[in-house]
Amino acid sequence: MRVQLKATHSAANPGLRRALKIAAAGLLASGTGKAQEVPPDAPSTGVDSGVLYYHENGRVQAIEPELNLSQMFGEDSKLSIGAVGDALTGATPLGAVPSTLPQTYIRPYKVVPLGTPVTVTTASGGSTVVLVPPAAGATTQTLAASTIVPANTYPLDHAFHDDRFAGHIGWEQALTSTLKLNGGLAYSKEHDYRSESANIGLSKDFFAHNTTLDAGLNYESDLSFPIGGTPTPLTVINGDWKGPDASRHEVDAVAGITQVMNRRWLATLSYSYADAHGYQNDPYKIISVVDPISGQPNSQLYESRPESRRKQSVFLDNKIHLSSDVISVSLRGYKDDWGIKSVTADLRYRFQIGQDYYIEPHVRYYDQRAADFFRYYLVAGEAMPQYASADTRLAKFHAATYGMKFGMPLNEGSEFNVRIEYYDQHGNGSPAYAIGQLRQQNLFPDLQAVTVLLGYTYAF
Amino acid sequence: MKLCTRLALSAIGLAALCISGCASFGAKPWQHDLLAERAMQVDPYPLQSSIDDHIYFSKEASSGGRSFAGGGCGCN
Numbered sequence: 001m002r003v004q005l006k007a008t009h010s011a012a013n014p015g016l017r018r019a020l021k022i023a024a025a026g027l028l029a030s031g032t033g034k035a036q037e038v039p040p041d042a043p044s045t046g047v048d049s050g051v052l053y054y055h056e057n058g059r060v061q062a063i064e065p066e067l068n069l070s071q072m073f074g075e076d077s078k079l080s081i082g083a084v085g086d087a088l089t090g091a092t093p094l095g096a097v098p099s100t101l102p103q104t105y106i107r108p109y110k111v112v113p114l115g116t117p118v119t120v121t122t123a124s125g126g127s128t129v130v131l132v133p134p135a136a137g138a139t140t141q142t143l144a145a146s147t148i149v150p151a152n153t154y155p156l157d158h159a160f161h162d163d164r165f166a167g168h169i170g171w172e173q174a175l176t177s178t179l180k181l182n183g184g185l186a187y188s189k190e191h192d193y194r195s196e197s198a199n200i201g202l203s204k205d206f207f208a209h210n211t212t213l214d215a216g217l218n219y220e221s222d223l224s225f226p227i228g229g230t231p232t233p234l235t236v237i238n239g240d241w242k243g244p245d246a247s248r249h250e251v252d253a254v255a256g257i258t259q260v261m262n263r264r265w266l267a268t269l270s271y272s273y274a275d276a277h278g279y280q281n282d283p284y285k286i287i288s289v290v291d292p293i294s295g296q297p298n299s300q301l302y303e304s305r306p307e308s309r310r311k312q313s314v315f316l317d318n319k320i321h322l323s324s325d326v327i328s329v330s331l332r333g334y335k336d337d338w339g340i341k342s343v344t345a346d347l348r349y350r351f352q353i354g355q356d357y358y359i360e361p362h363v364r365y366y367d368q369r370a371a372d373f374f375r376y377y378l379v380a381g382e383a384m385p386q387y388a389s390a391d392t393r394l395a396k397f398h399a400a401t402y403g404m405k406f407g408m409p410l411n412e413g414s415e416f417n418v419r420i421e422y423y424d425q426h427g428n429g430s431p432a433y434a435i436g437q438l439r440q441q442n443l444f445p446d447l448q449a450v451t452v453l454l455g456y457t458y459a460f
Numbered sequence: 461m462k463l464c465t466r467l468a469l470s471a472i473g474l475a476a477l478c479i480s481g482c483a484s485f486g487a488k489p490w491q492h493d494l495l496a497e498r499a500m501q502v503d504p505y506p507l508q509s510s511i512d513d514h515i516y517f518s519k520e521a522s523s524g525g526r527s528f529a530g531g532g533c534g535c536n
Contacts, residue, residue, distance in 0.1 A: 048506070048507045049507070050507050050508065050511065052511050054515065064511065064514075066507055066510070066511065068506070068507055082507075084510075162534075164533060166533070188533050190533065190534050192534060193533065193534030195533060195534075199528065207483055207486055208486065208488075208489065210485065210486030210487065211483075211485075211486070216528070218528040220528075222534075224534065252524070252528040254524075254527065254528060258502055259485055259486075260485065260486050260487050260492075260495060261485050261486075262485065262486070262487055263487045263491040263492075263493075263494055263495070264494055266495060266500055266502070268502055270525070270526065272524040272525060272527075272528065274523075274524060274528070311522075311523070311524060313522070313523075313524045313525040314525070315524075315525035315526050317502075317526070319499070319500050321494040321495075321497070321499075321500055326497075326499040326500060328499075330526075332522075332525040332526075334522040334523075334524070334525065336521075338521075340521045340522065342520070342521070342522040344522070344525070350499050358499075366516075366520060366522075368520060368521055368522065371521065393519060393520060393521055394521050399519075399520065409498075415498075417505075419508070423515075423519070425519065447519070449515075449519075451515065453508065453511065455505070455507065455508060
């Protein structure tokens with residue numbers, strides 16, 4: 001009876017089974033074993049799938065299914081392909097400040113032939129359709145959406161919606177027993193944005209596969225074609241159709257080292273550098289110009305960000321295997337030439353519950369310094385800066401994530417898991433220098449979001 | 461000296477330092493049992509990581525670190 005129970009447990013424990021294979025493979029290879037070495041009879045096909053539900057308090061919600069497939073060809077080559085879809089709806093901040101008076105915002109949203117009868121009186125998000133007077137000789141006319149934001153209300157764009165499709169394909173090739181080459185292509189398309197990228201990377205093992213150095217390059221080319229056209233920065237918002245599509249290019253480089261510290265400890269240190277050029281504005285974000293005494297918004301301008309950005313980050317990750325649990329601790333330091341500096345700390349503790357389940361609490365803390373050109377608002381009569389944005393994502397704030405994951409490994413390489421997380425972001429909604437009526441407004445409402453992620457991996 | 465040159469020299473220096481120091485760490489081939497478990501992989505749940513990167517890219521100003529910093533989306 002005891003023997004039977006032991007045999008059953010061993011068969012149901014894919015981790016132990018895999019570990020024994022790895023150890024045996026290492027011994028047979030006379031000292032060339034490797035932490036991530038694939039056992040001879042490892043699954044050759046992998047399916048990694050997930051569905052995300054994302055919900056913000058009173059703002060955006062999204063559903064995002066994702067599917068990744070991988071296929072080994074022999075022992076040296078691996079093909080991976082993946083696809084993801086997004087469907088977002090809800091409201092997103094305009095960037096404007098609230099007021100004790102109702103405010104009216106206008107945005108272009110459609111071009112129709114001149115003389116087309118307009119029977120629609122309301123557009124999405126509770127706005128009203130207005131005809132923009134066409135220029136002399138024009139053959140088309142622009143429809144604009146006019147929205148009234150009630151007094152003492154943080155201005156949001158309630159017409160926000162977006163769909164995204166993204167796909168990627170990658171190839172990994174072992175050139176020697178210690179050298180691997182990988183490359184890939186990625187594509188992402190939204191109704192107002194397109195991104196294409198290509199990457200290549202190399203990894204090299206040293207010291208009986210206990211040390212891995214890797215480096216990668218990525219080139220990304222983006223095209224922004226916002227609804228209503230591309231606005232000229234720091235001009236007053238209006239219903240006219242704006243400028244042509246705008247492009248952006250980014251080169252990324254990552255270099256890192258992964259080190260087996262001992263039987264229970266794996267450490268990774270990496271550095272990344274990115275250089276982006278081109279259109280980096282959010283074409284829908286605006287910034288208020290307020291009266292220097294009353295603080296009432298006089299006008300609203302389209303935001304203006306620099307056309308180049310250099311980003312650097314250092315990332316350190318440690319995974320430590322305790323008796324049966326695994327603890328993961330990572331730290332990231334980030335800075336860029338927009339003046340943003342941030343620190344991210346991430347902690348996960350995986351409790352193994354018997355042979356068949358685990359739970360994993362997760363805590364993440366993020367702290368960010370503001371971009372040099374972030375302003376809650378501009379003041380009428382003062383010199384106009386070259387760059388200004390009221391996008392609170394560029395403001396000083398901190399955020400915490402609290403999560404819990406439940407996982408159920410099914411067999412070798414297969415697992416079902418569900419994860420629930422809560423994201424809580426806080427900024428300074430009452431800056432000390434606020435003018436007039438702005439002192440009684442919340443200029444940075446807190447953001448809370450809940451995510452639910454269902455995941456299923458299958459290998460055969 | 462240009463920033464890129466300085467960074468490249470720093471990276472080469474750091475790599476040389478790491479390689480010389482790393483020789484004293486490690487596990488024997490027959491000690492890779494725990495390291496072979498999924499939870500001990502560098503990125504054990506890549507799909508989950510990519511979803512997280514996408515969420516944080518759309519809510520915060522920082523990106524990159526573990527991987528490339530480009531977001532690949534408008535994320536308005």
